[in-house]
């Protein structure tokens with residue numbers, strides 16, 4: 001993780017000691033580094049320097065307003081998948097004119113709202129959706145900006161749950177059907193064909209599948225040009241992977257290189273939709289050991305964070321590094337790191353060799369992406385607090401949910 005260091009045996013995020021943050025804000029608590037967020041964005045900007053390109057941060061990775069507003073101020077646009085995400089972007093000071101709207105199930109309300117607010121583009125995922133957008137635009141006497149999200153049938157070589165660009169995935173329009181749909185769209189009074197979009201999956205560690213998909217997308221763009229359909233935007237999606245353990249993760253300069261080479265000299269503006277690589281290694285989940293439990297087969301460290309706070313291990317068997325916040329003299333033993341939720345799948349790490357005692361703090365690393373956004377209230381557990389560290393300052397950017405928050409929208413029947 002970035003901007004994490006050990007000072008006098010104590011783990012710090014930027015200049016702040018994690019025990020201090022735990023005292024102030026309690027645990028479990030997500031902690032983000034502003035410097036790490038800024039550096040991740042700068043990496044993309046440097047890689048894209050001199051090119052007409054827009055980074056549309058994928059809000060689903062981490063939708064905290066503080067993070068959105070930081071990225072908005074750095075000039076980013078946003079990739080959204082719901083009206084909730086659009087509302088967050090606007091509340092954070094983001095520009096609707098830099099928003100792309102992805103997702104296979106956009107409701108009529110969502111389309112109406114996004115169109116009225118003037119988003120940059122709908123990334124359309126089916127013919128039926130295109131028809132719905134056209135009808136809504138007609139009713140509003142508008143012209144809806146659209147791109148077709150094509151499914152290039154490329155294997156992204158990642159976890160099957162986060163592969164999106166294979167023919168058997170629900171995402172996008174099969175690339176060999178797209179040309180005919182473009183022709184129809186280009187003749188509509190109420191659609192403005194803006195571009196083409198493609199996103200093949202997440203946590204991609206090498207650029208080759210993305211480059212293969214881009215080649216197919218560019219070939220289609222050229223066919224469309226010969227049909228008289230000129231595109232303004234080429235949206236090549238997100239997906240760049242990060243290091244969780246010892247992966248040889250790319251940086252934007254290497255990951256984007258083949259994509260930039262393939263598009264050199266083209267007139268369209270490039271759009272990218274990174275999520276994980278902008279926030280994943282800028283955040284951790286701080287948790288406290290409640291109990292150590294020696295079993296006959298395994299040792300358990302029961303911590304106060306659980307699968308409802310960080311679902312990735314339970315859902316994908318994902319690995320997150322887990323480290324003690326302070327050095328200790330206890331004997332290191334292999335522990336199952338588990339939470340209080342009543343599910344055997346409630347684990348955060350398996351067989352982690354740690355020298356810990358009850359009451360110790362642990363940091364679950366690389367938790368900035370798809371951590372808080374995938375959290376839930378399962379077992380009626382209030383959601384964790386979120387804190388953004390900026391140098392020597394800590395800002396509470398989301399207060400811990402209260403018990404009353406849990407059932408605030410509920411009522412009994414008479």
Ligand code: LLP
Nearest residue numbers: 058102199202203238239273274275276370
């Ligand atoms: N654009 C679209 C259309 C997407 O569906 C996604 C992610 C992104 C961009 C951003 O991809 P990224 O750069 O973050 O890889 N919950 C899973 C990841 C799901 C990704 C869904 N789509 C996880 O925790 O690994």
